[in-house]
Amino acid sequence: MKFKFWGVRGSIPSPGPKTARYGGNTTCIEVRSDAGKLIILDGGTGIFALAQALLRELPVEANIFITHSHWDHIQGLPFFIPLFIPGNSVRLHGAFDPVSGNGIEKVMAVQLQYSYFPVREAEMKAAIEYETLSIGQPVEVGDAVVTNTLLNHPVIDFGYRIECNGKSMFFTGDHEPYYNIYDPDDADYAEYQALIDEKQASVDAAMRGVDALIVDSSYTREEYPSKKGWGHGTFDGAIAMALRVGAKHLYCTHHEPTRSDDELEAVFADLMQRHTPLPQGLQVHLAYEGLEVVL
Amino acid sequence: MQKLSAELEKRLGSAVESMPAFPKSVQRVLELTRDINCRPKDLIEVIEKDPVITIKVLKVVNSAYYSLPNKITSINQAVVYLGVNTLKNLALSFSTIGILPRQNGAGFDIQHYLVSSLVTANVTRSLCAKFAMDVDQNDAYITGLLLDFGKVVFAQFMPDEFNRALKLSEEYNMPLHKAEEAVIGTDHTLVGARLAKRWQFPNSLVNCIAGHHGPEYPTPLAQCLHVADLIAERLGYDSKGKISARGEVEALHVRFGGDLDKVIRELGDTTKIIEEALQFSQAGA
Ligand SMILES: [Zn+2]
Ligand SMILES: [Zn+2]
Numbered sequence: 001m002k003f004k005f006w007g008v009r010g011s012i013p014s015p016g017p018k019t020a021r022y023g024g025n026t027t028c029i030e031v032r033s034d035a036g037k038l039i040i041l042d043g044g045t046g047i048f049a050l051a052q053a054l055l056r057e058l059p060v061e062a063n064i065f066i067t068h069s070h071w072d073h074i075q076g077l078p079f080f081i082p083l084f085i086p087g088n089s090v091r092l093h094g095a096f097d098p099v100s101g102n103g104i105e106k107v108m109a110v111q112l113q114y115s116y117f118p119v120r121e122a123e124m125k126a127a128i129e130y131e132t133l134s135i136g137q138p139v140e141v142g143d144a145v146v147t148n149t150l151l152n153h154p155v156i157d158f159g160y161r162i163e164c165n166g167k168s169m170f171f172t173g174d175h176e177p178y179y180n181i182y183d184p185d186d187a188d189y190a191e192y193q194a195l196i197d198e199k200q201a202s203v204d205a206a207m208r209g210v211d212a213l214i215v216d217s218s219y220t221r222e223e224y225p226s227k228k229g230w231g232h233g234t235f236d237g238a239i240a241m242a243l244r245v246g247a248k249h250l251y252c253t254h255h256e257p258t259r260s261d262d263e264l265e266a267v268f269a270d271l272m273q274r275h276t277p278l279p280q281g282l283q284v285h286l287a288y289e290g291l292e293v294v295l
Numbered sequence: 296m297q298k299l300s301a302e303l304e305k306r307l308g309s310a311v312e313s314m315p316a317f318p319k320s321v322q323r324v325l326e327l328t329r330d331i332n333c334r335p336k337d338l339i340e341v342i343e344k345d346p347v348i349t350i351k352v353l354k355v356v357n358s359a360y361y362s363l364p365n366k367i368t369s370i371n372q373a374v375v376y377l378g379v380n381t382l383k384n385l386a387l388s389f390s391t392i393g394i395l396p397r398q399n400g401a402g403f404d405i406q407h408y409l410v411s412s413l414v415t416a417n418v419t420r421s422l423c424a425k426f427a428m429d430v431d432q433n434d435a436y437i438t439g440l441l442l443d444f445g446k447v448v449f450a451q452f453m454p455d456e457f458n459r460a461l462k463l464s465e466e467y468n469m470p471l472h473k474a475e476e477a478v479i480g481t482d483h484t485l486v487g488a489r490l491a492k493r494w495q496f497p498n499s500l501v502n503c504i505a506g507h508h509g510p511e512y513p514t515p516l517a518q519c520l521h522v523a524d525l526i527a528e529r530l531g532y533d534s535k536g537k538i539s540a541r542g543e544v545e546a547l548h549v550r551f552g553g554d555l556d557k558v559i560r561e562l563g564d565t566t567k568i569i570e571e572a573l574q575f576s577q578a579g580a
Binding site for chain 2: 098136
């Protein structure tokens, strides 16, 4: 199995000279099983460049898994060129939104309203299928298996674990590590802590022992207090997570749109200095557009 | 609006007075959902103090609709799994459903009324999200939910007359509010608005309820409510309103493009909306 980052930015595309090295596109990861099956995690603007590359290997059979419905994870979908070419097949997987009652087809439909996008779904020539997943439902894609886990974000967010012939990876999508909403002297503090611990244990189990753990590391620990509750994690939180679950490689992604390449590297250097030497042989990487990893 | 007789004025006044107060917990949930910085624990505290809301939230969170892997046994646990945003939305719906009476003497189908109100509320919220993005979505939902509450007041306190109005509307295929006007001397928009006022809803919402059968729809929310009412009727959930029975319906505001069918198509799968309303109304029972 191998994977490649096509978009590593959070919230909004951020092109320009200050982000040229790590890239300004929003989230998209291409995964290939050993047999070459195509799995795409999220459809941020990075999916457009991936789409161009796929034109060399038509017909395409794409299995897209959406972590959640926020714009930065879906806004490239209408520009996934294989959708327009007959003979291709695209299967879009994702969660049900209990608040609006919408299934995963909505992330496409919401963007294909005629006033906002000139092509209607009926005019897309590929075979398009939608698969709204229930929590924990595994999906077989050729020789790989993709399993979702409910994580913590303002909307339902699925983290995905992909297994293929003994190798494994996990992508969180957007996720804020669980925290206690009570103060230590509140009566509910202990009960809530126990609930978090239980949920945390089940999430950890879903990530256990992966070869590659790709984590929302939007903020520094200094930035985090003013962003608490927004649904994103920190670099330090990502390392703690990787150590807890025994991951071999950690990839930090969902970079802040305002963070320049130089600032990103400075933040990372500080992080590594504080955590070196890392126990358990854990290796930590900053994700960048074009980074390709073979497991 | 014509002047009401002193006697009718008195009866309406005492009917509105006799309706239960709007529960404190619901007021608090509304206040908290309006505040973007509300602390999760404050919201949980309000919900947990109201056992009725708590039970309903847990019931729906554990339904097949959510298909969570574990049984959720407390509001705290629901927050850990679904997040405080989802909980906010549920609490708002249930706390409002909670104020509906269970039965009445007018032969008015409360269950159908409840589902109709939930459908209208849901459609209003979706319409605002698409066509009037400056309207607060919680305001849209709650106003949609309470739009026809005047009918409940009639059913409770003027059951005989309201029953005659229902029959008149049925027999002569006329809009219910016209039939109420003929039998009672006023319609449910006026009573509903007075009740909302007594419950201290903001004037902007009270006015929407007062004017929800026209002749004008001056604000974006009022326009969305009008269209939501028409769509709910089309879906078969109009709580006996028959608002377009005689085709005398005012034109859609330009923001909707003038074509009701197209607006309905843009809402997507409407069976989902009905399914959700049925789900909620059953949890409310
Ligand atoms: Zn994001
Ligand atoms: Zn997000």
